[in-house]
Amino acid sequence: MLNNIQIYTKNCVKNLQNTKICNFPAMNxxxxxxxxxxxxxxxxxxxxxxxxxxxxxxxxxxxxxxxxxxxxxxxxxxxxxxxxxxxxxxxxxxxxxxxxxxxxSGSTEANINYKELAEARLEIIALKDEKIEWLNKELKKKKGL
Incomplete structure (x- = not known):
């Protein structure tokens, strides 16, 4: 019986008379x-x-x-x-x-955009640098008095 069947494509089986016997599902x-x-x-x-x-x-x-x-x-x-x-x-x-x-996720923290966190951290560092610079100027003024 199987001798009369040939595989035409992966999804289709035909017999030797080229008659389609079965069409298998394309994917699982x-x-x-x-x-x-x-x-x-x-x-x-x-x-x-x-x-x-x-x-x-x-x-x-x-x-x-x-x-x-x-x-x-x-x-x-x-x-x-x-x-x-x-x-x-x-x-x-x-x-x-x-x-x-x-x-x-158990918490929304897992969905935080780390690029945004890095940018926020850089902004905080820049603000701290500005404050340090301002405090140094104030200190120099007081020493100059």
């Missing part, structure tokens, strides 16, 4: 969620394209292309690399679809 749920994460990261401008996403995950561009074109499913390497690289992605959601895509 985990791969669908993997692609949702890719789109989310593109929208957030974390990655710009397939190549940058593949580089971030330390996998080949061709593998990500095949996943995006729904020719192959995301395997263990892309999934584990994704979870290792993006710590805020919830592994439970990726694997089961339960919960939300992003981990919920």
């Amino acid at each position: 749920d985990v791969t669908s969620r993997f692609l949702i994460i890719y789109e989310y990261l593109k929208e957030a401008k974390v990655v710009s394209n397939i190549k940058s996403f593949a580089t971030e995950l330390n996998i080949s561009t061709s593998l990500v292309t095949e996943i995006c074109k729904k020719r192959t499913n995301a395997g263990m390497v892309p999934i584990s690399n994704l979870l290792a690289r993006y710590k805020d992605i919830d592994a439970n959601w990726l694997l089961t679809g339960e919960g939300s895509m992003l981990k919920s």
Whole structure:
């Protein structure tokens, strides 16, 4: 029986008379969620394209292309690399679809923009420098009296 069947593509099986027998689903749920994460990261401008996403995950561009074109499913390497690289992605959601895509943080402090903190710190340092300069001038005036 199996001798009469040939694989036409990864998603389609045809018999020797070239009649389509079955059309397999193009991708599994985990791969669908993997692609949702890719789109989310593109929208957030974390990655710009397939190549940058593949580089971030330390996998080949061709593998990500095949996943995006729904020719192959995301395997263990892309999934584990994704979870290792993006710590805020919830592994439970990726694997089961339960919960939300992003981990919920126990406090809002985890979401603070560190660039803003650095800028605020520099501003405070500049204000302290101004105050020190002013105090030194006042001290010189008092010594001059």
